Amino acid sequence: MLKKISIPVVFSLVLFFHVIKLDKIPIGLFVDETSIGNNAYLIAKYGFDENKVPYPLFFKAFGEYKNPLYIYVNAIVFKVLGFSEFNLRFTSFLFFALFIVVLYFFIKRIFPDNKYVWLYALISAGTLPWFFTVSRIAFEAVSQLTVVILFLFFIYRTYEEDFSTSPFNTKKLFFAIASGGFLGLSVYSYTSSRLLAFPMAIAVVLIYIRRRYFLRNICFILSFMASLIPYAVFVQKHPVALTVRFKETTYLYDPALSYLGKALIFVKNYISYFTPQYLLTKGDANLRLGIGNFGVIYVTVFGLFIFWVYLAVRKRHIKENKFLKLITAFLVISPVAGAMTYECPQSLRGQLIGLFLLILSAYAFDELKNYKSRKLITTTVFITLIAQATLFITLYFFVYPPKTVEAFIGYGFKYAFKKGIDYNPKKLNLVNDEFFTYIRFYKYVLEKEGGYFNPALSDKTKGTCYLYYDKTEKADRALPQICKGTEYIDDGMSGSRFRVRCCQSTE
Numbered sequence: 001m002l003k004k005i006s007i008p009v010v011f012s013l014v015l016f017f018h019v020i021k022l023d024k025i026p027i028g029l030f031v032d033e034t035s036i037g038n039n040a041y042l043i044a045k046y047g048f049d050e051n052k053v054p055y056p057l058f059f060k061a062f063g064e065y066k067n068p069l070y071i072y073v074n075a076i077v078f079k080v081l082g083f084s085e086f087n088l089r090f091t092s093f094l095f096f097a098l099f100i101v102v103l104y105f106f107i108k109r110i111f112p113d114n115k116y117v118w119l120y121a122l123i124s125a126g127t128l129p130w131f132f133t134v135s136r137i138a139f140e141a142v143s144q145l146t147v148v149i150l151f152l153f154f155i156y157r158t159y160e161e162d163f164s165t166s167p168f169n170t171k172k173l174f175f176a177i178a179s180g181g182f183l184g185l186s187v188y189s190y191t192s193s194r195l196l197a198f199p200m201a202i203a204v205v206l207i208y209i210r211r212r213y214f215l216r217n218i219c220f221i222l223s224f225m226a227s228l229i230p231y232a233v234f235v236q237k238h239p240v241a242l243t244v245r246f247k248e249t250t251y252l253y254d255p256a257l258s259y260l261g262k263a264l265i266f267v268k269n270y271i272s273y274f275t276p277q278y279l280l281t282k283g284d285a286n287l288r289l290g291i292g293n294f295g296v297i298y299v300t301v302f303g304l305f306i307f308w309v310y311l312a313v314r315k316r317h318i319k320e321n322k323f324l325k326l327i328t329a330f331l332v333i334s335p336v337a338g339a340m341t342y343e344c345p346q347s348l349r350g351q352l353i354g355l356f357l358l359i360l361s362a363y364a365f366d367e368l369k370n371y372k373s374r375k376l377i378t379t380t381v382f383i384t385l386i387a388q389a390t391l392f393i394t395l396y397f398f399v400y401p402p403k404t405v406e407a408f409i410g411y412g413f414k415y416a417f418k419k420g421i422d423y424n425p426k427k428l429n430l431v432n433d434e435f436f437t438y439i440r441f442y443k444y445v446l447e448k449e450g451g452y453f454n455p456a457l458s459d460k461t462k463g464t465c466y467l468y469y470d471k472t473e474k475a476d477r478a479l480p481q482i483c484k485g486t487e488y489i490d491d492g493m494s495g496s497r498f499r500v501r502c503c504q505s506t507e
Helices: 002-019 031-045 068-081 085-110 115-127 141-159 170-186 193-207 211-227 229-237 241-249 259-272 276-282 299-314 322-333 351-370 374-398 401-408 413-422 433-449
Strands: 059-061 064-066 428-430 465-469 488-491 498-503
Touching: 002 085, 002 115, 031 059, 031 064, 031 068, 031 085, 031 433, 064 241, 068 085, 068 141, 085 115, 085 141, 085 351, 115 351, 115 374, 141 170, 141 193, 141 211, 141 322, 141 351, 170 193, 170 211, 193 211, 193 322, 211 229, 229 241, 276 299, 299 351, 299 374, 322 351, 351 374, 413 433, 413 465, 413 498, 428 433
Parallel strands: 428 465
Antiparallel strands: 059 064, 465 498, 488 498
């Protein structure tokens, strides 16, 4: 009875913690979130992006191209549920909800008789810091997790489940086509998959290379290649568009580095993703991607992964399991994209490491049933796992939020923007051009709330208002270059660096 009750309870708790206060924690929206929201809103309402391109494959923004999957799903959410800050991040929740559901059925198919493994996977994946933080912000990366778990689900069904021995079995071929399609779709989800998808496809074919897999491999590869046709056409038309951001973040194009120097940096960066300091204690230093001084996975998950490494060396049935070989190959491949960049380790670029570590740890957890003290060990695993998950969730909701004010920047912009509008100025200018996406996004938000008007249509009897971001540690309210020679009002939300200064007469 406990097993039957536990699954729905854990599902409910996981979804609850991922959706509660979604628009409030983290505090404020980051510029990338508002950029995604801008384009999703325009697609939903008008059918074109911020550059007036109708239904683009990739979205040009900030001098780079954003991936389409998240934005188009976000546009559907806006169309159905309405435009709001909450619904912007609610798209991430929907991606994660689908991820956790598919992961559950994926684990259930691999371990049909061990309900404790199902429960372990749900608790781990549902609260894992590596996934939790990205699932509550409007970043494209969460869609990669969802697409990759769908790919794994269908790959498992394609090659590991027993069907009719006929090579023309329709289920086998359908699952092969689906798996190739989802691997191709990952290229449109998050940037790292543009590099990772190809070696992952090769790994599938090499591991399942026997003759009896031939037709499935053909269907898989053809489906994968077909899904990349739009990508190939885009690259042909815009040969450098999708590498702009990569060239800014990688050391591979640095002329000051020798080939050996680049190779050494790559090895160092690659290893950094597997250090205990990163995985267990420090995590990502970027407070948009982690809560600070907390690992990206739990000690329990890491311990079971180490146990799996031991089993892989000692146990024949583990060493000969083709699907385990495939997951191991994916684990080896997954840090490659991140290791090519300066900022390393970085959680978003390496998030698939967390997924593959988790799957391998589930295999190790299942092996515990073969030990005499299995009840004691299993109980200990659950106690420590729940304790770590409880600690992380507590820190996330009660300690982490104040740290996000500086990390996400956008806190208080809406307040300052609204105050500037309420003043009814001749003009409303943005001093810091890098935050132009906030103007666009919150213009749409305030329009929905009935609190926006075009200052150009006002009576123009009052002076100009200036929205600005105070970059100094101690607020400098002087800004002598603004409202010079006239009285002004200066307002902003407590704790926010965004303020509005309105001149009381025309300048």
